Amino acid sequence: MIDVRVLRSDPELARQAQRRRGESPDLVDEILDRDEKRRTAITAFERLRAEQRTLGKQVARAQGDEKAELLVRTKELSTLVKEAEVAQTEAEQAFQAALKRLPNIAAPEAPAGGEDDYTVIEHVGAPRDFAAEGFEPLDHVELGKRLGAIDIERGAKVSGARFYYLTGVGADLELALVNMAMDQARGAGFTTMITPALVKPPAMDGTGFLGQAAADVYRLPAEDFYLVGTSEVPLAAYHADEILEPDTLPRRYVAFSPCYRKEAGSYGKDTRGIWRVHWFDKVEMFTYTTLEQSYAEHEKMLGWEKQWLSKLELAYRVIDTAAGDLGLSAARKFDCEVWIPTRGGYGELTSTSNCTDFQSRRLNIRGRFPDGVKPLATLNGTLVAVPRAVVAILENHQQADGSVRVPTALQPYLQGRTSLEPVQ
């Protein structure tokens, strides 16, 4: 949620930001119009309410005829106050509804445009040249079968399309990745968390996932729960309605959780294998800090993600996501995209967003600072989304004999194994 005072003082900034996202600037003016009506309604209510309170005190002291006369007026006022209160509430709700639709103001550095308008910040490592090595790489589905690591057929039998089992070394690989990620984050000062995967509507809405992303969210209507698509949701809502002391900042949390996504609108896209699935496990970093510190923190998040990918010995590039591809809450987003041999291109493995004070305003997360109580900034970043990491490792580290080399850093987490061998 954007500070309405920013919209009042510099509406053109917000209109411009909307255009850079490829969205209509008219929403800004609709919000300002509703703000005007809201303030008029508040003033009207408060004037009546003040009169009611003043007269109410006189009633308490008055006697006889004087009291009777006052009661005539106060009874009238009682009705007027109630009407004015209803009008104020309605104006407030109309205003809030419009304001909540407005996405975060994209950072000036974020490229304008949509999904394909990203800029590449850097390349790290070179894609492996299988042709030079003299063999054709297998995809992760075939490798997963040979290793006894991934069972997609039975995933579909039990749960349907886009579900899978990790079996044997596949399951071992998940636990190894998760433990390694947790160790790295813990070493960087993060507090380890295991978070609820079912949340109530305010948590989902406050994090910004009931906007454009609502179609992608699983809901349990009977109990009014949502299944989270990322532990960003329970981590952001963790400090909702709290005022944090500045000397406890930054607060860094790392969570392991399952993630559930409908993947609506992706029909026919990435249908093979486990690249895009309805459920997966993920280790996610999350930071609460000041708005001023958030930009440096965002660089740190990216640094931790790069460190992680390097330990997995993967070639990747970093992109600066375009404004139109930021989602509702983010002001800026960096994706790390790893080279996937059988895709013949880069695919997103991790992503880190600076949501500035956008989520904090929705979730009412504030800090007590010398110059007042102010909303904090929130940032999130993937360390490991398990299935995609498994795909990247299997495909990039496969050998001509069908085995898969285990990256050195990961070996201690896989009972010292240096390679995964085919079982058939």
Add this chain to the structure above:
RNA sequence: GGAGGUGUCGCAUAGUGGCCUAGUGCGCCCGCCUGCUAAGCGGGUUGAGGGUUAUCCCCUCUCGCGGGUUCAAAUCCCGCCACCUCCGCCA
């Protein structure tokens, strides 16, 4: 799932319709006093919104949340939520 209890300004508490502009203690902040510290004394200390915006000032809301009764609600009534105790069920 059932029964009972509890929810007040950081913490602990007072408050059974108008004297609540929510009192008191603790904690915290500022100042005074004081060789230092403690004690003592004085003041301040929820958050949000509106008017005005030159820091002041004025007003409204905020006693778990939402309704209702009333001229007037922390206080009375209804619903919901959270927590505690016990029972049931379950991993």
